[in-house]
Amino acid sequence: MNVRDVALVGGTTTKFGIRSSTWAELAQEVGAALFREIPELRAEDVDSFFLGAAEPERFAFQSHVAPFAAEQMGLRPHRIIQRTELACASGQSAIRSAYAAIASGLSDIAVAVGVEKMNLPSMAEANTSMACVMDRAWDGPHGATAPPFFAMVAQRHQLEYGTTEDQMAAVSEKNHRFANSNPEAQFYEKKFSRDKLLRLPVVAPPLRLGDCSSMTDGAAAVVLVAAEFVRSYTDRPAWIRGTGQYSNFHNLANAGSLTDWAGLRHAAREAFARAGIGADQVDFAEVHDCFTISEIIEYEMFGWAAPGQGGRFAADGQADVGGKVVVNPRGGLLGCGHPLGATGIAQAVEVHRQFAGTVPLARAVPDPEWALVHNLSGSANVHSVMIYQRGGAA
Amino acid sequence: MSAGTRPHRSRATGTPAAVGPASTPSAGPAPAPPAREKRPFLLDFFPLQTSDQTRLSKFFDRLKEGAVSTTRCPKDQVLLWPPRTACPICHGETLEWVDLPGRGHLYAFSAVLGGAPLGMESEVPFAVGLVDLEGAPLRLFGRVEGRPWSELYIGQPVRLESYDIGDGRWFYRFRTET
Numbered sequence: 013m014n015v016r017d018v019a020l021v022g023g024t025t026t027k028f029g030i031r032s033s034t035w036a037e038l039a040q041e042v043g044a045a046l047f048r049e050i051p052e053l054r055a056e057d058v059d060s061f062f063l064g065a066a067e068p069e070r071f072a073f074q075s076h077v078a079p080f081a082a083e084q085m086g087l088r089p090h091r092i093i094q095r096t097e098l099a100c101a102s103g104q105s106a107i108r109s110a111y112a113a114i115a116s117g118l119s120d121i122a123v124a125v126g127v128e129k130m131n132l133p134s135m136a137e138a139n140t141s142m143a144c145v146m147d148r149a150w151d152g153p154h155g156a157t158a159p160p161f162f163a164m165v166a167q168r169h170q171l172e173y174g175t176t177e178d179q180m181a182a183v184s185e186k187n188h189r190f191a192n193s194n195p196e197a198q199f200y201e202k203k204f205s206r207d208k209l210l211r212l213p214v215v216a217p218p219l220r221l222g223d224c225s226s227m228t229d230g231a232a233a234v235v236l237v238a239a240e241f242v243r244s245y246t247d248r249p250a251w252i253r254g255t256g257q258y259s260n261f262h263n264l265a266n267a268g269s270l271t272d273w274a275g276l277r278h279a280a281r282e283a284f285a286r287a288g289i290g291a292d293q294v295d296f297a298e299v300h301d302c303f304t305i306s307e308i309i310e311y312e313m314f315g316w317a318a319p320g321q322g323g324r325f326a327a328d329g330q331a332d333v334g335g336k337v338v339v340n341p342r343g344g345l346l347g348c349g350h351p352l353g354a355t356g357i358a359q360a361v362e363v364h365r366q367f368a369g370t371v372p373l374a375r376a377v378p379d380p381e382w383a384l385v386h387n388l389s390g391s392a393n394v395h396s397v398m399i400y401q402r403g404g405a406a
Numbered sequence: 407m408s409a410g411t412r413p414h415r416s417r418a419t420g421t422p423a424a425v426g427p428a429s430t431p432s433a434g435p436a437p438a439p440p441a442r443e444k445r446p447f448l449l450d451f452f453p454l455q456t457s458d459q460t461r462l463s464k465f466f467d468r469l470k471e472g473a474v475s476t477t478r479c480p481k482d483q484v485l486l487w488p489p490r491t492a493c494p495i496c497h498g499e500t501l502e503w504v505d506l507p508g509r510g511h512l513y514a515f516s517a518v519l520g521g522a523p524l525g526m527e528s529e530v531p532f533a534v535g536l537v538d539l540e541g542a543p544l545r546l547f548g549r550v551e552g553r554p555w556s557e558l559y560i561g562q563p564v565r566l567e568s569y570d571i572g573d574g575r576w577f578y579r580f581r582t583e584t
Contacts, residue, residue, distance in 0.1 A: 140523040143451065150488040152451035153577050154549040155518050155526050160534050163516030171560060216516045217555065264536065264547040265487040270514060 018114045019242045019249035019403065020107075023234030023361040024049040028349040029198040031229035035072035035129040036084050042125060042231035043085025050235060052245050058235075060119035061089035064096050064106035064126035066352035070141035071129050081127060085233075091119050099145045100302060101387035101396045102126060103232065103356025108398065110236045111252050120241055125233040126354035138227055145390050147263040156264060158302065159216035159224055161391045166218050166305040168270040172320065177218060179323030180304035181209040184222045186332055187301060187340050191347025193374035196358075198228050198349030223304040228349030232357035234364070247404045248368040250360075250383070253289075254399035256282030261393050271320075276313040276388070276395040283384075283397040291315040294399075295380035296338040296366060298359035300388045301345050307331075310386060311339070333377065341366065341375040356396075359385045367402040450525060455575050464503055465489050469568040469576040474508070476544075477501040487544050506544065510537040510580075512562045513545055517555035531555060537564055537580055552582035 024045040026038055033041065047053055063078040074080060078095040082088065092113050096105035103126035113119035132138050139157060146156045169175045188204040191197035209222035235245065242249045260275035261267055268274070284290060291314050299314075301307035308322035316337050317325035325331060331339035342348060342362035345355060363383045365371045383400045455466035468475045478485050479493035480502050492499045515535030522530045533555035538545050550564060563583040568576050 134524075136522070136524045136527055139521050140525075143523045147488070148451055149453035151547055152523075153453075153571075154534055154547060154579065155522060155529070155532060156534065156547060157518070157521065157523065159521065160516040160518055164514035164536060167514050167516065167560075213519075215519060215521065217519070219516075263488055265545055267536075267545075270536075 015115045016117060017239040018111050018236055018252045019239065020252065020360055020364055020400070021235050021237055021242055021245035021249050022050040022053075023232065023357065023364055025196050025232035025354065025358045025361055026230050027196050028228050028230035028351060028354070028358070030131045031129075033129075033229065035068060035074060035127060036080070038129060038229060038231040039081045039084035039125070039127050042127070042233045043087070046085070046123070046233045046235070050245060053235060055086050055088070057121050058087050058123050059090055060092040060110065060113055060122040061087055062092075062094060062096055062106035062109045062113075062122060062124045064102035064104070064124065064353035064356060066097060066099050066102045066128060067141050067144070068127075070144065071132065071138065081125060085123070085125065087123060092122075098394065098396070099389040100300065100350070100352050101356055101389040101394060102353040103358070104360075104385065104387045104396045104398060105356070106353075107234065107236065107356065107360055108255055108257070108396065111255065114236055114238050121235070121237045123233060123235055124357060125231065126351070126357040127231040128351035128353045129229045130227040130351060131229050135227070151264050158391070159219060161264065162303040162305055163216035163219045165270045165309070165392070166223075166303070169305055169309065169320075169323070170218065172271055173323070175305075175308065175320075175323035177210060177220075178206065179327045180223055180308065181206045182326040183301065183304040183307045183331075184209050184346050186326070187307075187344035187346040188222075189347075190341050190375045191343025193372040194343045194348065197343040197347050198226055199343070199347050219303060219305075222346075225302045225345035225350040228351040230349065230351035230354045230358070232354045232361055234357055234360050242403075248364075249403045250364045250367050250400045251403045252398060253401045254283040254285070254287030254397075256280060256284075256286070256397045257395065258282075259394045262390070264391060267391065267393070271309060273309055273313050273388075273392055273395065275393065276310065276386070276397075279395040279397045280314055283399050287382075287399040287401070289382055289399065294337055294382050294384045296341055296377040297384040297386065298342060298362055299339055299344075299384070299386040301340055302350060302388070304346070306388065306392065307339065307344070314384070314386075333375075338377045341371070341377055343375075356385070356387050359387075360398075360400075363400045367400070451523070452571055452575050452577060461491050462489050466576055468503070468505065469578060472568055473505045474566045474568065474578045475503050475505045478504050485542060485544060487546065506566065507539050507541045508566045509583075510539040510546070510564055510566070512536070512550070512558060512560055512564060513538050514560065515550060515555065515558050533558060535564070535580065549579040550582065551579055552584070558582070
């Protein structure tokens with residue numbers, strides 16, 4: 013079977029943050045924004061719909077969420093409608109599923125959307141929901157949530173490679189600074205110097221508050237189409253050129269090394285091979301900085317930094333504009349917040365905007381051709397990678 | 407809807423005749439008190455442990471006797487964690503139970519200083535860690551009791567212990583060696 017070329021032709025996000033809006037209202041808001049953003053988009057042309065939502069049953073007490081969201085957005089998909097759930101990577105899963113559907117010829121025009129509502133009157137209940145991402149029966153009773161797990165990752169990276177709190181703060185400072193040019197980011201108007209970050213309270217030692225992404229409400233949506241339909245929507249498409257994914261383990265006992273994320277190396281190799289490029293050709297990357305240590309290890313696994321040198325790579329500005337590769341110009345999960353299902357979609361929106369040249373100068377990547385998006389999920393046990401190439405009038 | 411237009415008391419709306427006869431609440435004897443409503447069964451983090459709910463009930467039986475055990479595939483001789491009903495390698499479903507060594511060393515640790523799930527808020531701060539068991543190729547995750555998190559160190563000796571969670575179920579955790 014021939015695989016068709018697939019392009020992302022546009023997208024948008026809501027404001028991320030602590031929102032006075034329900035799950036359904038966020039879906040309506042992103043639907044309205046999407047139709048404003050892409051005036052050529054007609055609801056009746058959207059044949060398929062993929063919803064990335066991590067925990068609507070717990071955060072919003074709502075199942076069967078794909079048709080629920082489609083109705084909020086005014087869509088009546090007539091080929092494929094489904095939810096994709098992969099915890100923190102649920103959004104990228106929606107894009108990947110839309111890509112597969114279009115590439116195979118089952119869909120021509122698809123909307124991929126992510127919605128998450130995480131801030132509830134009881135944050136202990138929200139924390140409980142987050143803990144269910146782990147092996148609930150065997151890791152959960154001990155109090156396994158993301159912060160203590162990634163804290164152990166940071167502790168091992170410090171022990172094995174000498175990574176410092178100051179190097180971790182360099183990641184957080186960069187991503188918060190980029191977020192200051194992104195009005196949709198949760199921390200748009202919040203300034204974080206390295207000194208300030210190093211004075212924030214410890215959440216799970218050695219991680220401080222500024223090392224951790226937030227519980228965030230938000231939604232994001234993109235439109236993906238087959239090559240023959242691109243011209244109807246844009247002359248600045250972002251072509252999907254490669255994908256890779258790897259699921260390595262689930263129970264924490266089966267993690268192996270905490271600092272060598274073999275699953276990410278596998279997923280990256282697959283994605284690069286499909287795109288026909290190497291890591292050095294990536295102009296910018298939206299990677300999963302759920303914690304500062306995650307981004308540091310990701311530099312190493314993608315091959316931008318040598319093993320163990322991710323902390324130095326950050327502190328030396330190699331992930332900043334003017335460095336080896338611009339990482340998280342959108343502001344990352346640290347600066348934008350992390351509404352689980354919406355994150356992967358919002359990262360793809362940033363890719364399209366960077367290619368189209370519509371982002372503020374403060375975070376604009378000069379003349380980008382190749383972009384990479386990465387999400388990890390759970391305890392970094394699953395890694396998802398997509399590679400985009402700029403197309404159209406340059 | 408503004409506060410002024412929101413009725414605070416229920417009020418009849420529409421025309422009852424159009425939807426059928428209205429009930430007559432004042433007629434007849436007082437209804438019998440409703441049967442006590444059965445409360446929903448909350449799935450907390452702790453696994454269900456009895457043989458009517460799980461084929462791994464032997465794990466919890468051994469836990470009550472003070473031993474943490476797991477399953478091993480007799481064909482592959484691979485020690486599996488958590489205990490399972492089918493081998494993930496050969497997919498055989500006849501697994502054997504073995505007791506795990508009771509001692510190990512901290513491979514990594516951290517602590518939860520805030521943001522704990524429901525039911526654990528009163529336990530904050532608490533330490534968790536990954537422990538390399540002595541004499542078994544397993545690295546188990548668990549709560550670490552015995553010392554405040556700030557006094558823990560990588561390589562610290564710990565031992566496994568079982569404990570009654572208070573509702574008839576048991577679980578396991580680590581305790582620092584004295």
